[in-house]
Amino acid sequence: MSADSFDYDVLYIGSGHGTFDGAIPLSASGLRVAVVEEEKIGGTCPNWGCNAKIILDQPIALKRHLEAVHGIVNGDVSIDWSENMANKHAIIDGLPNFIQGLMDNSKIDVLFGHAMLADKHTVTIDGQTKTADKIVIATGLRPKHLMVPGTEFAHDSKDFLALETLPERITIVGGGYIALEFATIANTAGAKVDLLLHGDQALRSFPQKYVEQILADLAERGVNIKRNVTVTALEQNGTETIVHTSAGESVADWVLDATGRVPNVENIGLDTVGVAYNAKGIVVDDHLRTSVPNIYASGDVIDKAQPNLTPTAIFESKYLMQTFTGATTAPINYPVIPTVVFTSPRIAQVGVSLATALANPTEYTVEEHAITEDWFRQIARPQFGSTSLIYNKAHQLVGAVDMSEDAAEVINTLLPAVEFQYSQDQLARLVYLFPSIGFSSNQLI
Ligand SMILES: Cc1cc2nc3c(=O)[nH]c(=O)nc-3n(C[C@H](O)[C@H](O)[C@H](O)COP(=O)(O)OP(=O)(O)OC[C@H]3O[C@@H](n4cnc5c(N)ncnc54)[C@H](O)[C@@H]3O)c2cc1C
Numbered sequence: 315m316s317a318d319s320f321d322y323d324v325l326y327i328g329s330g331h332g333t334f335d336g337a338i339p340l341s342a343s344g345l346r347v348a349v350v351e352e353e354k355i356g357g358t359c360p361n362w363g364c365n366a367k368i369i370l371d372q373p374i375a376l377k378r379h380l381e382a383v384h385g386i387v388n389g390d391v392s393i394d395w396s397e398n399m400a401n402k403h404a405i406i407d408g409l410p411n412f413i414q415g416l417m418d419n420s421k422i423d424v425l426f427g428h429a430m431l432a433d434k435h436t437v438t439i440d441g442q443t444k445t446a447d448k449i450v451i452a453t454g455l456r457p458k459h460l461m462v463p464g465t466e467f468a469h470d471s472k473d474f475l476a477l478e479t480l481p482e483r484i485t486i487v488g489g490g491y492i493a494l495e496f497a498t499i500a501n502t503a504g505a506k507v508d509l510l511l512h513g514d515q516a517l518r519s520f521p522q523k524y525v526e527q528i529l530a531d532l533a534e535r536g537v538n539i540k541r542n543v544t545v546t547a548l549e550q551n552g553t554e555t556i557v558h559t560s561a562g563e564s565v566a567d568w569v570l571d572a573t574g575r576v577p578n579v580e581n582i583g584l585d586t587v588g589v590a591y592n593a594k595g596i597v598v599d600d601h602l603r604t605s606v607p608n609i610y611a612s613g614d615v616i617d618k619a620q621p622n623l624t625p626t627a628i629f630e631s632k633y634l635m636q637t638f639t640g641a642t643t644a645p646i647n648y649p650v651i652p653t654v655v656f657t658s659p660r661i662a663q664v665g666v667s668l669a670t671a672l673a674n675p676t677e678y679t680v681e682e683h684a685i686t687e688d689w690f691r692q693i694a695r696p697q698f699g700s701t702s703l704i705y706n707k708a709h710q711l712v713g714a715v716d717m718s719e720d721a722a723e724v725i726n727t728l729l730p731a732v733e734f735q736y737s738q739d740q741l742a743r744l745v746y747l748f749p750s751i752g753f754s755s756n757q758l759i
Pocket residue numbers: 327328329330331332333350351352353354356357358359360362363364365367427428429430452453454455471472492578581582612613614615622623624625627
């Protein structure tokens with residue numbers, strides 16, 4: 315069959331960043347494109363991920379900043395959670411319509427409903443049938459649930475980001491991004507937080523010497539951190555939830571299950587069509603093709619080594635757009651992808667990890683700079699913070715970690731040097747605004 319005999323050239327399942335950043339220019343280039351969404355247009359990041367989280371975090375970061383400059387700026391500061399939530403609604407509630415408007419303008423057909431593959435060119439959407447030359451699966455992840463009696467009494471990150479009132483006592487199960495970011499928000503906003511770690515570490519992909527400083531600070535601020543604890547059951551008693559664990563029981567008004575996220579690979583017809591997948595997601599080749607050559611995958615649903623983040627999903631959807639327009643036939647060539655956890659202070663990193671560098675001293679050298687070495691980074695009076703720089707044998711910057719309130723900006727500044735392996739001469743030609751985080755960060759290398 316020729317491509318013209320199908321309803322569409324490309325049909326995407328899911329409307330998150332794994333889809334729309336590439337689908338919009340693809341449709342604008344003249345291809346016939348459809349996007350199927352069963353929930354909110356834009357998917358996780360705008361509606362119940364990055365955007366919602368960082369809006370709620372903004373007053374949290376401000377309150378922590380004001381605490382640090384207490385004595386200079388005085389007066390009681392408290393967070394009105396309902397107003398914080400109202401501000402979140404005001405900023406993000408219009409995003410699905412905005413994103414759909416972008417899709418409409420580029421002539422994408424937006425179809426609502428649950429999509430399932432019927433054969434390699436056919437998708438059913440709540441009974442309706444559509445055909446496409448190419449199909450992209452971009453169905454993302456969903457929260458994992460504790461496999462214990464009473465698991466239904468726990469809530470997930472989406473519920474937390476929609477809380478109209480902040481519960482007094484919150485138990486958070488897990489030690490990943492969501493657990494630590496939400497523990498920071500809930501603690502600073504005034505809740506009593508229990509943080510239950512399955513093992514003895516949190517944020518395992520970040521340098522533990524930095525993570526331990528974050529945990530110590532949270533503990534000093536009243537977060538009750540329990541390590542090596544296994545939740546065995548949850549029980550509802552009126553408005554309270556009793557949390558049964560290997561270390562005894564405790565009581566909470568609200569329990570957040572932050573034990574990870576799993577790929578949406580079920581109930582979409584993968585077995586019917588023969589698309590290979592595993593517990594970590596859909597298997598793809600270096601062109602993001604699944605085991606069925608005209609079916610591709612994009613975003614979080616892919617089983618891959620790169621971190622499941624919005625910028626990764628955007629990179630993948632744009633790569634597919636270039637593939638489908640014929641602008642490239644090359645395999646996907648991922649750049650270095652930075653990561654940041656929005657605790658207070660934040661930790662951000664890029665490139666070769668600190669753990670790898672320290673384990674291979676003949677390959678790498680590590681230089682650590684305390685935040686106190688730079689006058690400019692003192693003005694917000696941070697209690698602690700550092701930057702670690704990782705160099706290869708040719709003394710090129712190959713990795714960096716920063717722990718500070720400005721960590722995202724520090725790592726953004728260092729990112730081009732890591733990605734493009736700038737020489738000292740090239741670095742010397744970069745003139746940054748002064749004083750600024752960019753200037754201070756560039757001074758380090
Ligand atoms: C709480 C939280 C905070 C986060 N914070 C950050 C952050 O600060 N920075 C960052 O970079 N990343 C962050 N992330 C990760 C980021 O949100 C994801 O990496 C990104 O949204 C992935 O996009 P995606 O398009 O692959 O998937 P999604 O955005 O999840 O989109 C998948 C879409 O597919 C739809 N769908 C699924 N199955 C079907 C079907 N059968 N039919 C029709 N539609 C279907 C879903 O409804 C969903 O809308 C966060 C995630 C969470 C949960």
